[in-house]
Amino acid sequence: MSCTVVAREVCKSFVIGRGSKRRATDVLRGVSLHVAAGEMVAIVGPSGSGKSTLLYCLSGLEAADAGSVEVMGRQVVGAGRNDLFKTRRDHVGFIFQSYNLIPSLTAGENVSLPARLAGRPLTAAQVREVLAGVGLEGREKSRPADMSGGEQQRVAIARALAGGADVVFADEPTGALDSKNGREALGLLRGIADDPARSVVMVTHDLEAASMADRILVLKDGRVVRELGRSNPTDILKALEAAR
Amino acid sequence: MMRLVFLDLRDHAATWVGAFCVAVACGFIGGFAASLMATAKSYPNMESLAVTMLMFSAMAAMAVLASAANLTVAMQRRSYALWQLANVSPRRVAAVVLAQLAVVAVLGAVVGTLVEAASFVPLFPLVFSSPFYQPIDQVVLDAGLPFMPLVWLSVAGVFLVGGLKGARGAGRTSPMTVLRATDQPRKGMTWLRVVLFAGLVFGTWQLASSLFGKDLDALGNSLFLPLLMAAALVSVAPAVFSALLSAWTSLVSQNRWNAWYIARHIARHGLSVSTSVETPIMVGFGLVAGIFSLSSLLETVIQQYGLTLNATLDFTTSVLLLGGPILLCAVGAAVSVVMSSRTRTRDVALLIASGARPETLVAAAGFEALIHAATATLAGMAVAAASNAVVAAAVEFPLFSGLAFGEGLVVSIAGFVLVLAATLVPTLSALRKQPALVLAVEE
Numbered sequence: 001m002s003c004t005v006v007a008r009e010v011c012k013s014f015v016i017g018r019g020s021k022r023r024a025t026d027v028l029r030g031v032s033l034h035v036a037a038g039e040m041v042a043i044v045g046p047s048g049s050g051k052s053t054l055l056y057c058l059s060g061l062e063a064a065d066a067g068s069v070e071v072m073g074r075q076v077v078g079a080g081r082n083d084l085f086k087t088r089r090d091h092v093g094f095i096f097q098s099y100n101l102i103p104s105l106t107a108g109e110n111v112s113l114p115a116r117l118a119g120r121p122l123t124a125a126q127v128r129e130v131l132a133g134v135g136l137e138g139r140e141k142s143r144p145a146d147m148s149g150g151e152q153q154r155v156a157i158a159r160a161l162a163g164g165a166d167v168v169f170a171d172e173p174t175g176a177l178d179s180k181n182g183r184e185a186l187g188l189l190r191g192i193a194d195d196p197a198r199s200v201v202m203v204t205h206d207l208e209a210a211s212m213a214d215r216i217l218v219l220k221d222g223r224v225v226r227e228l229g230r231s232n233p234t235d236i237l238k239a240l241e242a243a244r
Numbered sequence: 245m246m247r248l249v250f251l252d253l254r255d256h257a258a259t260w261v262g263a264f265c266v267a268v269a270c271g272f273i274g275g276f277a278a279s280l281m282a283t284a285k286s287y288p289n290m291e292s293l294a295v296t297m298l299m300f301s302a303m304a305a306m307a308v309l310a311s312a313a314n315l316t317v318a319m320q321r322r323s324y325a326l327w328q329l330a331n332v333s334p335r336r337v338a339a340v341v342l343a344q345l346a347v348v349a350v351l352g353a354v355v356g357t358l359v360e361a362a363s364f365v366p367l368f369p370l371v372f373s374s375p376f377y378q379p380i381d382q383v384v385l386d387a388g389l390p391f392m393p394l395v396w397l398s399v400a401g402v403f404l405v406g407g408l409k410g411a412r413g414a415g416r417t418s419p420m421t422v423l424r425a426t427d428q429p430r431k432g433m434t435w436l437r438v439v440l441f442a443g444l445v446f447g448t449w450q451l452a453s454s455l456f457g458k459d460l461d462a463l464g465n466s467l468f469l470p471l472l473m474a475a476a477l478v479s480v481a482p483a484v485f486s487a488l489l490s491a492w493t494s495l496v497s498q499n500r501w502n503a504w505y506i507a508r509h510i511a512r513h514g515l516s517v518s519t520s521v522e523t524p525i526m527v528g529f530g531l532v533a534g535i536f537s538l539s540s541l542l543e544t545v546i547q548q549y550g551l552t553l554n555a556t557l558d559f560t561t562s563v564l565l566l567g568g569p570i571l572l573c574a575v576g577a578a579v580s581v582v583m584s585s586r587t588r589t590r591d592v593a594l595l596i597a598s599g600a601r602p603e604t605l606v607a608a609a610g611f612e613a614l615i616h617a618a619t620a621t622l623a624g625m626a627v628a629a630a631s632n633a634v635v636a637a638a639v640e641f642p643l644f645s646g647l648a649f650g651e652g653l654v655v656s657i658a659g660f661v662l663v664l665a666a667t668l669v670p671t672l673s674a675l676r677k678q679p680a681l682v683l684a685v686e687e
Contacts, residue, residue: 056680089599100683102594104513117502117599
């Protein structure tokens, strides 16, 4: 079984407050995990447990203070700017709660941007095909401002797919969606993880969403305190309550 | 309400400082005109100079002030949406916005006039150093302090008129629409702009008609032609600049450079910012190139007819006619880009997350400045060429004889450098931030 992401003893702290009230807060305290190809991993935990920070550190969007993170065999912690850029460009896709589409680009342009930046521009037909794959046939000319939240999230998923990402990191992907759109977005993410060459790492508060993952990591105070296999929402809730 | 006005100004000082800088520049120029007027009481021939200076600077001031006011309100939409969610009524939101505009305008104008009053005495001999105005050592200088409140009111008045539509819009827009939208709305043409355009075209037509069949002395009025034409173009700037930018940038292949692709999209999409940046450079180029072209044309005409009139622009006349507009245009262009730096930070983070190289984004910032400067220059060239053609036709010369873009290009290059600094600095600063932090803040 090959791993797409391997993290060992990842630590991260932030300095908060001003002047004499400045103090360092440890957000991640030695997190270790691995994500296999073809696997969907959900990270759950109470607010402030460090879920999003962990996701950003794993993806290289945020620099970890210590430890090691390998994405597709490439070291992320302490990597130079160019190496980090190449890792993100070649292997990583992001999906954010607030979609984070680029407002000046159409849906089609948003989808094709990562591939274009990687020097592998998509043809118009390929863009249409990717958008059709997320249920947005004929919407390539629409701008983010003219799309609903569910549609924007589908574009974000299509963008992650079109870039050829091996690992898709999703931060609360259903957080801003209603239940119907949320289910559809999760179905698309599940579809990505069903590809044996790809994996999905998702941070979520949504127990239904977490129940679609192959593994669930429960985070508390910056540490993985429990690991579950595929579980139903009730079991995940019990694990979360035990962690509180 | 006053508490809300001042607390919000303090919290969003980074956005309002741009409008403040524009108001300072307007106050300085208005103050200089007021000082000239006061000094001219003893020297009546100076009065017409002050009036001409005011006319040229007033047009640039109106364009730049209104543009800065609108852009500031557009940048603050999210904050105004939050007020509405806190049950501040739409009418009160509009009132607070107008009060903020008035406060910033008056404060800026006061600072500008104070700086001018303090610098008028050393500045006067520098400005009037041309031989035609010598000797000036006997001139009794008067800073004209009693006129200054009039300058403050004028600056505040233009700011309020310029920001009126934005202020009313801030109160009327649904807060959830604003909070959901990740970008600024595209503001196109309004009926007010169309009416203004029609009026200015009529004025231009009247002036142009009056030049035909008159003697050479009457051609002095032709110097106002570029002013009116630039003003007419300013009134339809959102439509014209957007189309012009799209047209000429489409000539360069989108697949050639990623940086060009990104820059073109940013420049095309941010209509409010683009118009605010391009308007001042267009006005600066149009006035400078237009007036120098006409001066050159009239000089040729005078030589041909063997007359003794003088149509050459000396240093003093150039400074008085063009110094104000150029200063305003420079401040306006730079301020517009700096004010939009907050959205640039987010765009940079998004592009980095999408796999853009930092070098690509730095190059995109350079291309963006180039796109703005070139679009404005093309529009300014049209103004200079059109005004030159009208006067050339009136004196029965070839349409483009005398056309000179050199001096205007100096304005364009200066504008490009300013806009480049204003796009590069926020981009470099955004590149130093962790994308995750920027994107998480947005959530």
